[in-house]
Amino acid sequence: MTVLALVATACGDDSDDETADEASTQEPAATAPSAEEPSDDASAPATEPDSSDDETTAEDSSPQVSGTVEVFSWWTSGGEAAALDALFATLTAIQPNIEIVNAAIAGGGGSSARAVLQTRLGGGDPPDTWQTHHGAEILGQYAAAGFTTGLDALYREQGWYELIPAGLIEALSHNGDPQMVLAGVHRGNGFWYNKTLLDGQGVSVGDTLSVDQFLSIAADLDAAGIDALCVGDNGIWASAELFENTLVGVIGPQAYLGLWDGSTSFESPEVKNAISIYSQFLDYQNDDHVALSWDQAVSKVIDGSCAFNSMGDWAFGEFLNANLEEGVDFGWVSHPGSHGAFVAVTDGFTLAVGAPNPDATIEWLKAIGSLEGQTAFNQLKGSICARTDCDRGDFGRYHNWAMDSFGSAVIVPTVVHGSAAPAAFQQALNDAITVFVVSRDVDALASELAAAARASGFGG
Incomplete structure (x- = not known):
């Protein structure tokens, strides 16, 4: 599929993360410099520009x-x-x-x-x-x-x-x-949290967060009467995004890519395991999730009425708009298990x-x-x-x-935001997630997604 042209890796620091090891074997096609060491490589967004007194701006060049x-x-x-x-x-x-x-x-x-x-x-x-x-x-x-x-x-x-x-x-x-x-x-696979709330519960989030680590934290927060996961799915895409991020985090980016070229089946044991873990995540979502929009769910993190939110970094704009300070009032990490991936x-x-x-x-x-x-x-x-x-x-x-x-x-x-697969599959995913949030039938969701992939001309 044409969209896979965007797929790119770059070799970073050595890591004992399995997905990072897999990524390091591929040819870099898009790289970004570190914040500490700006680079003049023009193959990825946001590097330090050359300064020039005669630089032409858009305003200068437009009649x-x-x-x-x-x-x-x-x-x-x-x-x-x-x-x-x-x-x-x-x-x-x-x-x-x-x-x-x-x-x-x-x-x-x-x-x-x-x-x-x-x-x-x-x-x-x-x-x-x-x-x-x-x-x-x-x-x-x-x-x-x-x-x-x-x-x-x-x-x-x-x-x-x-x-x-x-x-x-x-x-x-x-x-x-x-x-x-x-x-x-x-970056679609963000995991945002209220730092003040977690500090008050003695919870410290490191540079990465595994699925098991999150589920352990969630259980402790639940025991303390705190919603661990904020979801606002009056537009079902937000819960579908939670699923997408969990899928990437559990099966890894390479297997996830395989879903769109047919080399990974939606009915495979690894995908069914990811669906089961997604169901466990849903156990810790707020009771009013159906009544909320995605940004209202982010607002619950902002006001400290729940702890985490899985969302793309458009959520950052909501924290900023609420005058919260990054790294002080709120923090972020990759969605559990997905730190080897960038969902574009x-x-x-x-x-x-x-x-x-x-x-x-x-x-x-x-x-x-x-x-x-x-x-x-x-x-x-x-x-x-x-x-x-x-x-x-x-x-x-x-x-x-x-x-x-x-x-x-x-x-x-991302499939949720229209890039990975045709619109018909995107709609089928949303419909299947709508049912799954209630039914929690792992085999049924896997079967429905496999059938939709076949109907859309890829995978299965």
Whole structure:
């Protein structure tokens, strides 16, 4: 599958972790420098840029354009909205005569927005630009259907082929032509916790967390009357993400990759073991999970009413928006067992075929891809720059940790956010998880996922 072009490893420090040992045998395709030793390698996001007095900014190089641009997204939570506003501010600074129409639709993971978008596209009423993800989503749902305009000329004009890792570009290109401009790269397998709460319970989280370690901590917290795991799955994708992260953590990134090329079966003993462990995680979730959105679940970690949350690093934006200090009020670690992996969730925007305002939309895409735009956006969103010349000094502890993970871990695609598999499989996963949260039938979930994989043309 095309999306697997994004898969990349880089050799890091020696580790006795089995998945890290497996990753070290592969050829690095995307690396990131350490926070302590910046590198001029241009193969991964966020390195120390060269300084130059005659550096040309996006504002310097763009002639003035007027008009409107309708920006369609699902970024409505506090942290998401703040990051989106930073992109709007970048565009306004470059092109003050462009009017921005914020067409965001609430619903985590795009669960509501994508249905509205599909109706508009099918009816010949596209927004100028919409939020999407790399891999199967942009390529299968939009590019192959003729809804997106190729951006090769823009990439060449802006020098992005030299500034964005080749694996990322390949994973969003149709017939060699990029179909979207990336704003940032999220790490989907984060495990966030209220540090003050855990300190009060005498719990210390190290650099990594195993499944057994988490289950032991969870049992102790449960005995103390504390919800160990916050979940907000009124949009079922959040529980599906908990499953996805658990799957990566239990079977390892290489076997997880095998799910999408058929070399790992969803009915294998290792996958069934992962499903069983996912069920154990659910034993420790908050009772009101069905009533909450993903960001409301993060808010429960923020206010100390539960301990952990498994979520991509868009959660970082919620902590930041609540004025919490990283490493002091809240902490993070990879989802249990998954520290050898980086579950890549990219955010980017398109140029619609038939966009009502193509010139203004091109200026919007330039702002997204600019150094200024990516720095401002990712500082607030929690993701790392897609560009390789962002200054690591402009980012804090979490971002630098994520940059190092991008350079040293096995990069794997997310199915929950549309990259690893076709939309039909994504929907089948959500439907199966909805049933499993109640039934806890391991064999049934494995069988349903295997059947969906076969129906989607891969694995089983």
